[in-house]
Every structure is written in C-alpha cells, then in structure tokens.
Amino acid sequence: LRVGYPEVVYGEGKTSEQVTEIATYMQAKGQNVLITRSNDHMYETVVKACPKARYNPLGRTISIVNKAYQETSSKISIIAAGTSDLPVVEEAYETAKIFGNKVEKIIDVGVAGIHRLFNQMDRIREAKVLIVVAGMEGALASVVGGLVDKPIIAVPTSVGYGANLGGVVTLLGMLNSCASGVSVVNIDNGFGAAYNASMINRL
Amino acid sequence: LRVGYPEVVYGEGKTSEQVTEIATYMQAKGQNVLITRSNDHMYETVVKACPKARYNPLGRTISIVNKAYQETSSKISIIAAGTSDLPVVEEAYETAKIFGNKVEKIIDVGVAGIHRLFNQMDRIREAKVLIVVAGMEGALASVVGGLVDKPIIAVPTSVGYGANLGGVVTLLGMLNSCASGVSVVNIDNGFGAAYNASMINRL
Amino acid sequence: LRVGYPEVVYGEGKTSEQVTEIATYMQAKGQNVLITRSNDHMYETVVKACPKARYNPLGRTISIVNKAYQETSSKISIIAAGTSDLPVVEEAYETAKIFGNKVEKIIDVGVAGIHRLFNQMDRIREAKVLIVVAGMEGALASVVGGLVDKPIIAVPTSVGYGANLGGVVTLLGMLNSCASGVSVVNIDNGFGAAYNASMINRL
Amino acid sequence: LRVGYPEVVYGEGKTSEQVTEIATYMQAKGQNVLITRSNDHMYETVVKACPKARYNPLGRTISIVNKAYQETSSKISIIAAGTSDLPVVEEAYETAKIFGNKVEKIIDVGVAGIHRLFNQMDRIREAKVLIVVAGMEGALASVVGGLVDKPIIAVPTSVGYGANLGGVVTLLGMLNSCASGVSVVNIDNGFGAAYNASMINRL
Amino acid sequence: LRVGYPEVVYGEGKTSEQVTEIATYMQAKGQNVLITRSNDHMYETVVKACPKARYNPLGRTISIVNKAYQETSSKISIIAAGTSDLPVVEEAYETAKIFGNKVEKIIDVGVAGIHRLFNQMDRIREAKVLIVVAGMEGALASVVGGLVDKPIIAVPTSVGYGANLGGVVTLLGMLNSCASGVSVVNIDNGFGAAYNASMINRL
Amino acid sequence: LRVGYPEVVYGEGKTSEQVTEIATYMQAKGQNVLITRSNDHMYETVVKACPKARYNPLGRTISIVNKAYQETSSKISIIAAGTSDLPVVEEAYETAKIFGNKVEKIIDVGVAGIHRLFNQMDRIREAKVLIVVAGMEGALASVVGGLVDKPIIAVPTSVGYGANLGGVVTLLGMLNSCASGVSVVNIDNGFGAAYNASMINRL
Amino acid sequence: LRVGYPEVVYGEGKTSEQVTEIATYMQAKGQNVLITRSNDHMYETVVKACPKARYNPLGRTISIVNKAYQETSSKISIIAAGTSDLPVVEEAYETAKIFGNKVEKIIDVGVAGIHRLFNQMDRIREAKVLIVVAGMEGALASVVGGLVDKPIIAVPTSVGYGANLGGVVTLLGMLNSCASGVSVVNIDNGFGAAYNASMINRL
Amino acid sequence: LRVGYPEVVYGEGKTSEQVTEIATYMQAKGQNVLITRSNDHMYETVVKACPKARYNPLGRTISIVNKAYQETSSKISIIAAGTSDLPVVEEAYETAKIFGNKVEKIIDVGVAGIHRLFNQMDRIREAKVLIVVAGMEGALASVVGGLVDKPIIAVPTSVGYGANLGGVVTLLGMLNSCASGVSVVNIDNGFGAAYNASMINRL
Numbered sequence A, B, C, D, E, F, G, H: 001l002r003v004g005y006p007e008v009v010y011g012e013g014k015t016s017e018q019v020t021e022i023a024t025y026m027q028a029k030g031q032n033v034l035i036t037r038s039n040d041h042m043y044e045t046v047v048k049a050c051p052k053a054r055y056n057p058l059g060r061t062i063s064i065v066n067k068a069y070q071e072t073s074s075k076i077s078i079i080a081a082g083t084s085d086l087p088v089v090e091e092a093y094e095t096a097k098i099f100g101n102k103v104e105k106i107i108d109v110g111v112a113g114i115h116r117l118f119n120q121m122d123r124i125r126e127a128k129v130l131i132v133v134a135g136m137e138g139a140l141a142s143v144v145g146g147l148v149d150k151p152i153i154a155v156p157t158s159v160g161y162g163a164n165l166g167g168v169v170t171l172l173g174m175l176n177s178c179a180s181g182v183s184v185v186n187i188d189n190g191f192g193a194a195y196n197a198s199m200i201n202r203l
C-alpha cells in the first residue's frame, strides 16, 4: 500500500513459521521488514531464511534491511526514565531506524534525579520530535513538555507494581499532563510512538 | 516565555475579573490572547476592557488578536463524527487559528454513514496534520488512520451515555486503535490537540 | 429439553472423562454434540469413545454429528478484523454449523485497511444475519453496522495489550457503537453469538 | 438512505428549533419521524409545525406518522422487571411501533416475584423476538432466556443505587448471563433494542 | 477464645509444616480443626501427625474431628447454580459440618433451567437458613430470595470469563439483588458464608 | 404474599400520588405500611389520606401502623460509626420497628475513638443480631466482628469524599473483613439490613 | 482526649446550628477550634456566638483562637502546582497554623514551568517537612521528592477533567512516585496532610 | 548524592550480574548497600563477590554493611495484622535497620482479635513513628491511628482474595481512614514506608 515503507509484522500470537514466510516473501520483493514482539526462537527461524535479519533481544524486534535507505538529517530523540523502560525504548529505536530516521537514545533521566535530565537538555533540544518513555507516575513527560517546545509522544510503560495497575495509572497521568504538546499512545507501544514520530520527522 | 506565541488562559475556575486582568495586561504588551473554557459573562467582562475580543460560544473560547500574524501555507484539518462533538471542534479550531495555522473543519463524517467520510477524502488528504474528534466508540480515528498517511491527533469527547463512562471508553478505544499513526489527548481536550497539531504544522 | 438441538458442553473446568461420559450418552441417544473450550487431551479421550468426533484446534471445539441435519438456505456471515481473532471466529463457525446453518467466514477485513472490507460487501450483504468479531477498539462493528441493514451480533475479543483491559474496552466500545442494529455478547463468546445468530437465521 | 424507514432524531443536546426544522423537512417529504430523548418544550415547539406529532412523556419520544404503514403480523414483546424501568420500555415501544411492528408490553414481572412472570409465559411465547428491560442485577434476562427459545435483546437500565454504578453492573451481569440467546445493548438504550428487534421481526 | 468452637486455619500461604504444627497442638488439646485452602501435599503432611484428618480435595479442606459434637436439628441448605461452583459449595459444606450443623447440598439448579430449582423448593423451604452459591450474573440469589422467606447468604464465585472480572460482576449483581433478605460475602468465600449461616442456625 | 408482613414501598422515583394510592389501599385492608426513600412533600400528601402516618425526616421513611403488632423479646442493635451515617441508621431503625422487632441504636462509636465502642460492649452483647453502619474505610464492621459472636450485617454508607468512590471502597473493605461473621448489603441499604436482621431475630 | 489540641470539626453535612453549638461549648472551655468544609452561612452563624472566629473562604475554614499558642521554630512548607489547587492549600495552611506551626506557602510552581520551582529551592530546603499539593498527573510530588531530603506528604487534588477521574489518577500517580520519601493522603485532604505534618514538625 | 546513605538497588527486573556489579562497586567505596526485591539466585551471586552480604528470604532483601553506623536512640515500630503480611514487614525492617534506625516488629495484632493489639499498646506508644502493615480491609491503620498520637505510615499489602483487587481496596480504605495522622504508600511498599519513617525518626 504505502510504497517504499518497510513491512511491519506484529509477532505476538504468530508462529515462527508464519513470520518467516512473510519475511521471505518481502525479501524476494526487496522490501525492508520489521518484526515486533518477536522472541529468540522466532529470530533463529527467520535468520535461516533471511540471513540479513538482525535481532534486538531487549526490544524483541527483528530488522531486515533488504534495501538501503537514506537517513533523515533531522533527529528523533527517545528519552527514558529508567533502565526498566529499556525494552520499550529499544522497540521504538528499531522502528525509528528502519523507517529511515536519525535517532538518539537518552536514558536514565527520570525525575527522581532531575539534574541528569538537565545535563542532557542541549542534546534534547536538537531533536525535531521527542518520544518520552516512562513508567510509575509518568512525570517525565510533563517535565520534558514544560522544558521543550517540540511535539512529544509519550509512551507509558507497564513498569511498576501495586497501585500502578499495569501501566494504566501511568497512561492516565500522561493524558492529564499539565504541559502542552504531549500526546499519548498505548502502554508499552514503542512501535506506535516511533511510527508517529517518523511521520512528523519526515514532514 | 515562548516569544511570539499567544498567551493561553484556562478560564475554568477563574473569575471574569481575574481573566480580564490578564487579558488587559497582554493587550498592553501587544500580545495575542486565547481564553478557553470561558462563558458569556466572562466574555462580556473581557470585551469591555479589550474591544478586539471575539467570542465563540460553542467552543467557549475568547480570542483577542492584538498583533496580526502570518498564516501557514500548510493546513490542519479537524474531522468530527457528529454535531454533538462541535464544542470540542470549535475549541480546537480557535486554538489552531490564533496560533497562526490555516485550518479547516470537516464535520458529520462519523463511521455510521461512512460514504460521507469518503466524499471528503480529497480535502482530508491535503492537510499536513489531522485532528480527529469523536465520541461513542471513537471508531472514526481508526478509519481515518487507515486511510491517510498523516500524523493524527485523536480527541475523545464525553458525548454518549450509559456504558460510555464520560468519554473514558472512547479514550481507551482510541488508544487501542488498530491503525498506526494515531496519538491521543485527554477527553474533550480540543486545545491540546490543536496546540500539538500547530507544532507539527509549523515544522 | 429442546428437541432436535445439539447438546452443548462447556469444556472449561471439566475433566476429559466427564466430557466423554456426556458425549457417549448423547451418542447412544443419536443426538449431536458440540464441546466448546476443549483441548487436545480432551479430544483424544472423546474420540476413542465417539469416533465421529471432529476437532477444531483453533476454535477449541469438538463436534460430533450423530444425526445428519438439513442446512438452512439463508446464510450467517462471520466477519473478523484480524488473524488473532480467529479462535473466536472458529468457535462461532463450528457452533453455527452444528446448529444447521449455512455459514461463511470473511476474515482480515479490519478498519485499518478498509478497502478489504469494501471488496467483500457483496458477499456480506447476502447474509441474513451477521456476526462481527473484533479486538482492539472494535471499530469494525460500527463500520459494518453503518453499511449493512441486517441484525449484527458483535463479539469483542480479548486480543490486544496495555489499555485494552482484556477486551473490556472493546466490549464497551461496541456497546457505544454509533451505528444502530448492533447488539453485543460477552468477550470471546463466539458460541453465544452463533447461538443467537442461529435463532435469527432460522426465523 | 434506507428507503421507507422513519427518520430517527436523537434529541439530546439539540435545540427545539433544530429538531423542528428536521421534522418539518421530513413532513414535507411525507416521511415518518421519531424523536428520542426529547422533552416537553421540544414537543410544544415541534407540534406547532407538525400537528400530527404525538408525545410520550414517559418515554420522552415524539412520533410523527406522516405516512400510514402496514403493521407486521408477528409480534415483539417488551418485558420489564419493574415500574422504574418504564421510561426505557416506552422508548422501545414507540420505536418498535413507528418501525411498523406489532408490539406488546408485559411489565412488573421482575424475578423477586417470579410467579407473575410465569403467569405471562403464554403471551411471551407468542412473540417472535423479545426485549427484556431490567435494572439492579438484571436477573430477568437470564430467567426469560432459560424459559424461552427466542432471540432476546436485553436492555440494562440505570435504575438502582449504591454499588449499581449507574447500570454498569446490570449491563455486565446481562453479558454474563448463563442463558444462551441473550445479546445486549447499551444502558437505557430502548431505541437500539427496538431497532434491532424490528430488523429481526421483519425477517 | 470461643470455647468449644473448632479452630480454623487459613491454609493459603502457610507451609504444610506450619499447618501441621497447629493441627497437632489442637489435637493434643482435643479440639476440632478445620483447614481451608489446603492442598494434596498439605493433607499428606497433616495426616501423618493427625490420623483422623479427612481431606475434601474439591473443597480444599482438611477436617479433624477430635471431639464428637451434637448436630443441630435445624438445617442449612447450600444451593448452587452449576458444577463449576462446587469447590465453593464443598468449602461451605465442610465448614457447616464441623461447626455442628445439619447441612444439605442442592446443586445444578441455575436459573437457565429454572424448573430444576422449582423441583427442589420443598427441600429448600425446610431449611432455617440458606447459602446460595453462583457465578456468572448471580441471578440465582435473586430468584431464591423471591421464593423463600429465609435469611439468605449469597456467595459469588469467580467462575466465568471475559466481562465477569473474576467474580466482581457477580458480587455486585448480588448486592443489587431486587429481592430482600439477601446479604453477601466475598467472592469464593464458602467458609465465611457457612460460618455466618452456622451462627444463625444455632440461634 | 407474606401474610401479616407490612407492605414496603420504595418511594424513589414514585410520585406522592402513586404512593398515597398504595398507602390508602393498604389502610383499607388494615395492613401496616413502610415507605422508604420518601420526602417532605410525599409525607404531606400521604398523611392527608392516612392520618396515622408518621414521618422520620432523617431516615426518609413514612411508617403507618394500621394494626398493632407484638414486639420481639430478643433485640437487634444498630451500631454506627458517626453522625453522618444517621440517615442509614434511621432507615434501618424504622424498618426493624415496623417489622415488630425490639431495636436499639448505638451511635458515634467509630474506631477513631475506640474507647467509646468498648464502653458500649455490654449493651451490644445483649443483642441477638447486629447491624453495623459505617462509611469511610468501614473498619467498624471488622472490629465489632472480632469482639462479638453474633451474626453481623454490615451496611456501607456513601459518606466520604475523594478516593471513597461513593461508598464502593467501604463496601469492598467490609467484604474483605478479616473478621468472620460479617455479611454485607448494598451501599446505604438500611432497609435491606434491617429486613435481614428481622428474619434472623425472629428465628 | 489530646490535651491542648484544638478541636477540629468537619463541617460537611452538619448544620450551622450544630457547628455553632460545638464552637460555643469549646469557647467556654477556652479551647481553640478549627472548622473545615464550612461555608459563608456557617461562618455568619458561628461568628455571632464566637466573635473571634476568622473565616478563610477559599479554604472553607473557620478558625477560633481562644487561647494563644507558641509557634514552632521549625517550618512546614506547603508547595502547590497551580492556582486551582489553592482551596486545598488554604485548608492545609489554616490547619497547620492553628496547630501552632510556623508555615509557609509556595504556590504556582507546577512542573510545566519548572524554573519557577527551582527559584524557590532555597526556601523549600529550609522546611522540616513538606506538603505538596497538585492535581492533574501530580508530577510535582515526584520532582520535589527527588530534589529534597525531607519527609513529603502529597495531597492529590480533584482539579482536572476528562480522564482525571476526580483526582483518582493524581492520587494513584503520587502513590507510584519514583521518588522516595513521599507518602500520600486522600484527594483534597489538606487537613489530613497538615495534621500529619504538624505531628512531624513537632517531633 | 545523599552522602552517608546506603545505596538502594531495586532488584526486580535486574539480572544477578547487574546487581552484583553495583554491589561490588559500592563495597569498593566502603558504602552500605540494600538490595530489595531480590531472590535466592541473586543472593548467591552477590555473596560470592561481597561476603558480608546478608539475605532475608522472607523480605527478599540483601543487606551489605560495609561501614558500621550509629543506631538512633528513638524507635520505629512496625505493626502488622497477620502472618501473611510478613514479607512486607521484613522489607520495611531491613530498610529501617540499614538506614541506622532502632526498629521493632509487633506482629499478629489484626483487629479481628483486638485484645492482642491492646496488650502491645505500651510498646507501641514508645515509638517515635509507626509503620502499620495490613491487608484485607486495612482496618488496623485506623484503629492504631485512633489510639496513638504519632505519625503513622500505612502500607497496604496485596494479601487477600476476591474483591480485594490485589490490594487496591486495602489501599483506598487506608486513604479513607477516619483517623487523623495516617499517610499511605504504595501496595507492598515496605521499603518506601521505612525510608519515610527513617527520615522522620532522624529529625
């Protein structure tokens, strides 16, 4: 449908065989492929048929670049509160990459140690669009939103326990952000955030 | 803070006098002002001090253009399902306008009569960024997201009854959209959607 | 009780032995049997006693046709958004079948790629009653409801993650459908939808 | 769109003038009109322009029959638990009527006094399709579903207090009905139930 | 504390050793013991030290009668909708038994086949107090409450799926029962219901 | 149905005229009447037709004793945490009274000042059955349940704010009570508690 | 009970007369009184009997200092995000004052404009204990918690709309704070926070 | 950052290797370390590199005291309802210990047997600050709050079943406590409660 775009396969609930079949078909057509929510076994099956497949175990993505692409000159920054948010960061990173974006990760800048965030403000301000990944109360989205005049796509993560309700509290907190310029995607949806950011970065 | 931006005042819970004071101060500085969640009485008080004030009763906004601005050449489209979503549409429209955007409204294109949406696809595809406003199950965001390759900011409205839970179901439905490229703001938050869209439209 | 109806056994929480006992008893009486929410082990136990038993592993159903039945001339169509909804589709399909209905599956027509749905409209319009199976935001029920003038039974599925809340958001979204003619059954309840559709198809 | 169908106007959030305008337009075209969620003032405004308008204050409906219609020979029965469910019963009744159905009301047959329901079983069994209206725990839908072999459309009402949560408990209870053959519409949605029932009754 | 009462031990989260220690201590004192939420391993450990221990695997209870007791002449009836409610029925039954009550089980009388309930009304009416165990929408409590003039303790079970929310819908439905005389205990709390019923039966 | 019982009318949502009609009819038959959820206007209308009517404005009940009744010798105690729970206490009190029970109120014994509760333990222990009325976290039910060996019917009230959720937290807290012997009725349901207690008190 | 403490009266749901009676009684005993959740009419009634009564209309408190008290040398700081949180700030302020604390208000330092918070850090660090009042996503508690090594009592406010759920999202967000040292009281509970802070400040 | 404080590592979601690396680094710097949410395997890995590591399997903590500290003279008391709350008690205990506090555990004093609590009141009153750990309905926090004039930090636990909702009911109950002086931390957050209590105890 969308000419030149990589094919994206949502791996959850698909067998390694089903995914490999799609990947092989796309390889034959010379198209790039991104598989999200994959796993070790899926990668091992895919890579046999598609030797260019590259696996990001933390982000649970498989990227297959069959056709070189031109990277954007403008940049997407992915900002994350803590190390437990890394799986979502990596899903977003791999997505942004294979959609042809220059992309940068700035992690461990949660608001409990806000000076670390301030130390990164110059790098953050260079980006054209920001992805903010956070769990718990999701305060990082508000703080970044107050500091930067760029479109921000916030991704709540399911990191937390007790009254966190599997990320629902983080999600609703981000939607209530007192800072303007923040829009939100589903819990743990690094792919969706990066797809969105890519659209904006390419404008 | 942000030089050249209009000042935005959230009218809810403020007295007409408090709002007028801010408006008068900004008028003296030659700055544009947008007041959201206002009401008839607030407008009547403000307009005495700021004769340029213009009231949108449906959107509950007061706009005061003290300084002419250049309109963007690219366009924001605001797409809405039904007539009951109009207050949110108007809040978004006035916000986009005073932030200097070319903006267009396409209403009454809900998915229950999907041909009306298809009739508008050419106009919709001309926009640089889309705002989709819908209540009930919020299906319009998914349908537009599947048809258009533009960033979409979805605004759930509190229109509905019974199991609608004051818009929460619409909100969560939009966050679960099966279409990529959709990000979401708070229920009835036309301002936030337009602020976001304006940032993107001006990139 | 209801003469001529197949006996339906809800397999969840029953042992393979308990289920086989019921199936054997019904076989002796020459009555048809449908077992839902079964599993591989249950099938292997049942088929030893009832060699006519046929297993649908995706739908988790066991069908035992001990007595031939006349198929209806009018048709039930089961329409589904994506491949992950297939288990529910298959449960509905097997139920409709053993209750003697002509039934057709139309899958992978989710609203994110709405042209695929439009390509199937002629087939869809031939049905007497429709079952719409969808997860995520459940928009498919609204879209089909707006296009077709037939009774629609919507089945929300528990497919999704994050703010999907195990299908509750899909369920509530479908109940808020802006299209008339849509009624709803419990999450993943393919059996209930087909039982209902069968009653209507046989009117 | 749907030739010969009455035009349905959802009165909530519309002004009496807006509704009158639609009604007058339809009167000129000789089409029947149903206005739901109306009120006294709306009726008084409408009836001046459309003298055939008839008001049901309990059901909050205005019916305008501009063109005689043929009544079905088969029957819809509307069964209700208590007198507080009557507004929903009346909305369903007026909808079924103007869509050309023979329709009957059987009220005050809640399960707390189950003999009253049993006294009505003969009449209930004559119907082609049933609408069951109930608040509180919604048990009536299950009981009727167990007794009758007809399609049942259950309408939860917002009648109740405390842990009833505005009808949400009734709604979810009905969706969990242990009886087959029950599908559900939104809380207080008498219109939707009758629209559905009418489709089925006319098959 | 309460002289003559059996000691009740809540087995969940305790080791087999901890439970055996308590049981042995009570055996030495000649007191009766009831262990709830136990399991096979716990029973095997306990029975070595306390040979009178009797295990109910369905109800997950261990009963140790070290001291004979006089059974009441009045009766508790435990009424249950379906076979999947049996674990809760058995927990209630064993509790009532060891607290010295005459107790009777009447199962598989759910409202989807209400004639089976009616066939048992004479036995039900003989009881002094009733325990009603049901899952799904919990309608049985209302129906029995409407038919019988006895105190009813309703126990919602976590049996169900989808919008059942782990028994919360059943619980809230029972609390909204339209029949008087029904009070409710926690989901799956057969012990609590029987403890209560025992207090009442012994008045 | 139940010979000799007072007729109970739930006033909410009924007109003063409807209620008066029922009351007059029962007066003619010499039967006692209790009207709950009434109001000043309803009382004034009723008392004109039934001069024996007595109004409890706090409990919102109207009691009409047309036929003298024998009071029980055993006692129901109604125990309440604070003065804001009084409306529910009074509804329970009037219900217990007209059903012929000896009944006593013990108020302002919330757990924040637990010594006041201890001062009343002797009176509390004299009762045959207890009604515990409390809002906020509902701890009183657990404390009384731990101290007294009597059946306890707990009534959560909607008193509280913020995270109280209109009494739902109190309700669920009471259902999780760590003390045995506590069963629960709907939020603010003083009538239901007293009806239950009366059944038990009369055993 | 607690000698020397002011008497605190929760005005909500009490009549002006009831409150005045308590206030007069305490005045006679020379004790200080704080009335929370009061209103204009209540103040006018109280002040006639107790001329020392002072009203804070924003905080809805009435303070009556009948006996001078010694102010603490250590300080409580009340920090608030925005002007709409002021009613809660004032309730906390008046409570802290009449309990004899030195107390300071630092408002309008929400995270959307974080530099204003940093400008106040020196004053904030002087306090012995902090009260942080915020609505929306409640991020301020986390940010302050990360910057200051003092006990923090967070008060969520019901300020917000849409997916804010009346402050529940703020509350749960604060409980999930990624910063240590934050404990939480009920929504809008300025009194409770100050009571707590006072206990700590007086250690 | 905070000089002299032990380093706290949140073990959940970290590998044993990652945690050991941090622990070794801190050992080299002579700093104390607390690892929460650890497990057997993590301890075995850590202790090889840091022989001073001490494991609390119930509390799931690893404490490494590399530098002796001075214990406070004032005391923190940790009060718990039942034995199933012990894991949270132990996490709090180890945290308070390594932060240098004198700390005492008082367990099995739940309100269902309130005399056991009263037997401990003298010890409880000696503490400077209290931590109350409870599951189910959380009534213990209110009762202690009513009896003691000390700051109380309440920790809801996820102990319970059915309508307990994983501790959310306990949490909200504690926030609605009718006793003043109670503030609350997240479900099962023994660490957070002790960190807070330590701050207060050291004032």
Ligand SMILES: Nc1ncnc2c1ncn2[C@@H]1O[C@H](COP(=O)(O)O)[C@@H](O)[C@H]1O
Residues within 6 Å of the ligand: A008, A009, A010, A011, A036, A037, A189, A190, A191, A192, B178, B179, B180, C082
């Ligand atoms: N991690 C993800 N989360 C949400 N949506 C995804 C994710 N990965 C892929 N998708 C969407 O799923 C589509 C592919 O789905 P499928 O055809 O089932 O493989 C893509 O086009 C994306 O829109």
Ligand SMILES: Nc1ncnc2c1ncn2[C@@H]1O[C@H](COP(=O)(O)O)[C@@H](O)[C@H]1O
Residues within 6 Å of the ligand: B082, C178, C179, C180, D008, D009, D010, D011, D036, D037, D189, D190, D191, D192
């Ligand atoms: N009471 C009702 N509840 C739900 N939907 C309704 C109701 N009444 C009318 N509708 C729907 O609303 C549509 C008309 O909406 P509108 O064009 O806004 O007046 C009708 O075609 C129905 O599908």
Ligand SMILES: Nc1ncnc2c1ncn2[C@@H]1O[C@H](COP(=O)(O)O)[C@@H](O)[C@H]1O
Residues within 6 Å of the ligand: E008, E009, E010, E011, E036, E037, E189, E190, E191, E192, F178, F179, F180, H082, H083
């Ligand atoms: N199945 C059950 N559900 C709820 N509470 C129970 C159950 N079994 C026992 N109990 C309660 O738990 C107490 C014993 O708890 P424990 O001292 O922890 O063994 C008993 O006295 C009962 O009050």
Ligand SMILES: Nc1ncnc2c1ncn2[C@@H]1O[C@H](COP(=O)(O)O)[C@@H](O)[C@H]1O
Residues within 6 Å of the ligand: A082, A083, G178, G179, G180, H008, H009, H010, H011, H036, H037, H189, H190, H191, H192
């Ligand atoms: N059990 C716990 N619950 C909540 N927060 C904790 C817990 N243990 C440690 N923390 C916090 O987590 C921080 C360490 O997180 P990390 O850097 O991811 O190891 C500590 O400074 C504490 O603030």
Ligand SMILES: [Mg+2]
Residues within 6 Å of the ligand: A144, A145, A146, A147, A148, A149, A150, A179, A180, A181
């Ligand atoms: Mg910003």
Ligand SMILES: [Mg+2]
Residues within 6 Å of the ligand: B144, B145, B146, B147, B148, B149, B150, B179, B180, B181
């Ligand atoms: Mg798109």
Ligand SMILES: [Mg+2]
Residues within 6 Å of the ligand: C144, C145, C146, C147, C148, C149, C150, C179, C180, C181
């Ligand atoms: Mg349709």
Ligand SMILES: [Mg+2]
Residues within 6 Å of the ligand: D144, D145, D146, D147, D148, D149, D150, D179, D180, D181
């Ligand atoms: Mg049926």
Ligand SMILES: [Mg+2]
Residues within 6 Å of the ligand: E144, E145, E146, E147, E148, E149, E150, E179, E180, E181
């Ligand atoms: Mg009864």
Ligand SMILES: [Mg+2]
Residues within 6 Å of the ligand: F144, F145, F146, F147, F148, F149, F150, F179, F180, F181
């Ligand atoms: Mg007791």
Ligand SMILES: [Mg+2]
Residues within 6 Å of the ligand: G144, G145, G146, G147, G148, G149, G150, G179, G180, G181
């Ligand atoms: Mg801190």
Ligand SMILES: [Mg+2]
Residues within 6 Å of the ligand: H144, H145, H146, H147, H148, H149, H150, H179, H180, H181
């Ligand atoms: Mg206290």
